[in-house]
Amino acid sequence: MNKGQTMHRVAVALTLIAVALIAALPALSDNYLLRLGTMGAMYAILALSWNIIGGFAGYPSFSTAAFFGLGAYSGAILQGAGLPMPLAWVAAGLIAMAFATLLGLAILHLKGHYFAIASLVVAEVLLEITTSWTSLTGGGMGLNLPIIRISIDAQARLFFWSMLAIAVMALGMNYWVSRHRLGFGLMCIRQNEDAASMVGINTTLYKVTAFALSAVLVGAAGALYASWVFYIEPPDVFATLTSVKPIVMAMLGGAGTVLGPAIGAVLFLAMEELVWRNLLQIHAAALGLLIVALIFFLPGGLLGLVTGKRKRRVVAKKGETTSNSAVKGGAA
Amino acid sequence: MSPILELTNVTQRFGGLTAVDDVTLSVMPGEVVGLIGPNGAGKTTLVNVITGVYRGTGTIVFDGQRIEALKPYQISRLGVARTYQVVQPFPEMTALENVMAPATFAHAGVSLTTAREKAAEALDFVGLGAEKDKRASSLTLAGRKRLELAKSLAMEPKVLLLDEVNAGLNPAEIDVAVDLIRRIAARGVTIIIIEHLMKVVMNLCTRIVVLHHGAKIAEGAPDTVTSDPAVIEAYLGNRYAKRAAERAAAAAGGAHG
Ligand SMILES: Nc1ncnc2c1ncn2[C@@H]1O[C@H](COP(=O)(O)OP(=O)(O)OP(=O)(O)O)[C@@H](O)[C@H]1O
Numbered sequence A: 001m002n003k004g005q006t007m008h009r010v011a012v013a014l015t016l017i018a019v020a021l022i023a024a025l026p027a028l029s030d031n032y033l034l035r036l037g038t039m040g041a042m043y044a045i046l047a048l049s050w051n052i053i054g055g056f057a058g059y060p061s062f063s064t065a066a067f068f069g070l071g072a073y074s075g076a077i078l079q080g081a082g083l084p085m086p087l088a089w090v091a092a093g094l095i096a097m098a099f100a101t102l103l104g105l106a107i108l109h110l111k112g113h114y115f116a117i118a119s120l121v122v123a124e125v126l127l128e129i130t131t132s133w134t135s136l137t138g139g140g141m142g143l144n145l146p147i148i149r150i151s152i153d154a155q156a157r158l159f160f161w162s163m164l165a166i167a168v169m170a171l172g173m174n175y176w177v178s179r180h181r182l183g184f185g186l187m188c189i190r191q192n193e194d195a196a197s198m199v200g201i202n203t204t205l206y207k208v209t210a211f212a213l214s215a216v217l218v219g220a221a222g223a224l225y226a227s228w229v230f231y232i233e234p235p236d237v238f239a240t241l242t243s244v245k246p247i248v249m250a251m252l253g254g255a256g257t258v259l260g261p262a263i264g265a266v267l268f269l270a271m272e273e274l275v276w277r278n279l280l281q282i283h284a285a286a287l288g289l290l291i292v293a294l295i296f297f298l299p300g301g302l303l304g305l306v307t308g309k310r311k312r313r314v315v316a317k318k319g320e321t322t323s324n325s326a327v328k329g330g331a332a
Numbered sequence B: 001m002s003p004i005l006e007l008t009n010v011t012q013r014f015g016g017l018t019a020v021d022d023v024t025l026s027v028m029p030g031e032v033v034g035l036i037g038p039n040g041a042g043k044t045t046l047v048n049v050i051t052g053v054y055r056g057t058g059t060i061v062f063d064g065q066r067i068e069a070l071k072p073y074q075i076s077r078l079g080v081a082r083t084y085q086v087v088q089p090f091p092e093m094t095a096l097e098n099v100m101a102p103a104t105f106a107h108a109g110v111s112l113t114t115a116r117e118k119a120a121e122a123l124d125f126v127g128l129g130a131e132k133d134k135r136a137s138s139l140t141l142a143g144r145k146r147l148e149l150a151k152s153l154a155m156e157p158k159v160l161l162l163d164e165v166n167a168g169l170n171p172a173e174i175d176v177a178v179d180l181i182r183r184i185a186a187r188g189v190t191i192i193i194i195e196h197l198m199k200v201v202m203n204l205c206t207r208i209v210v211l212h213h214g215a216k217i218a219e220g221a222p223d224t225v226t227s228d229p230a231v232i233e234a235y236l237g238n239r240y241a242k243r244a245a246e247r248a249a250a251a252a253g254g255a256h257g
């Protein structure tokens, strides 16, 4: 067994242990911690999902808020219509996925800034539609969800574990993509799309698949969020920050790596709680500074820093570590 | 025997510019065809039309199948590979990973493990075996040109389009590259080579096609084409013609003495 394989097994083992420990959080019976854990899992879902299209394929998507809001409203409306809660979450994920497939066919031929802006506009459009379609969505008044007949504590645990389960799925999805030809193809697309199609990659199919995968769990998380908070309104679930934060988290941990976005999500949440809670006025400024610092000083994310050192290379370009780990992993 | 590649009245326009002008061309299996012409003659554009990057007018038949409406990935999967005039590596990947990409995606159902073996083989073939773990962007120009070749070989093509694979190489590197192309042809791969160095063209090609302002102005055996006045006028220039004549005379004189 070579060193790469050993590292890989250690990483998998540590991840499983970490997940098990986090899953035991309700044992502390601290509601604040449990709420934080649910948020953290949700952030991890968003960041890991964005990673498929943004990290692997290199398409800077700002559609996370659109998928999240669409999922939240789909779940809320379906639950209101009597669909059992878990089924509503699944349906919301599928609806977000179908929406992303169509959206991807429409905008994934755009490159760089053009794609970014097109993807950003989508959430705004959905926000407008949701706000004006009062008969279905309650419009600006928002939407209440059906009451669940279990104790508050049981609810907190239920939502935490459900969110964590989706986060684990998101992690598994990234792991699978990174070792599958899909991930390899997306990496080629990120580095040189013309050359990618010339070596036989169906770039449209790969990009649309990546976009759909980046939406499905976000949609489900949106629905779960709606059930969790009992009340949603358009500006809350279609907030632009919901698109921006996952990108920052993924970059913080290492875009295009499997674990990076999850680690980034936890760090981001910690910063949000520890620092920004106390500096509410400069919240936006702090976020902006973090983004600038990331782009200039940590282009490979924290994981890039660690693995880059191990390989004794200067990390100059983002994604370096992925190309190696993903392909090596494929043969392991 | 039927042609492996057949172009009929292929035209490609960019706005008012006709980059490829009504080209009809047929290539038999196993041929090594030289495609020459001045800068801007439309040689690269013709390659781009054949490989599906541009969709011109006219028909293109590859191996008995119409391909002019297909996408680049479909055409390359059928067995048409190309190298780029400006090398197009996946810069952040190693040489091996670069070649694994075509080995993985050019044919259905290839596992990453098989692709890795094929890629290593192709790299050995082009003489890059020792540098397989280097990042593509850190290879020398000659190395990156050979990487392009290895990538196209890993697709196991029937037709290989080489766009100035020798540009920027020194004479020693060119000799290596020419030998390499000869060995690829010996494997039975049909080759269309775009090349400005006449020495290489004369050395390798069984037939030459000359483009000028997008149109085919001459076609035939190397000696016939290079002594064609229209070709000398449009591309080779009188200096080349004079030197070629001198060389021929010297060779004839040598034979007598
Ligand atoms: N995408 C494009 N859009 C507009 N014009 C183009 C495009 N591609 C090529 N051209 C023009 O078409 C003509 C033919 O270009 P092409 O690159 O095919 O020439 P070439 O024979 O390969 O030249 P060279 O020997 O310099 O490589 C040129 O005038 C070029 O400017």
Ligand SMILES: [Mg+2]
Residues within 6 Å of the ligand: B043, B044, B045, B085, B163
């Ligand atoms: Mg050219």
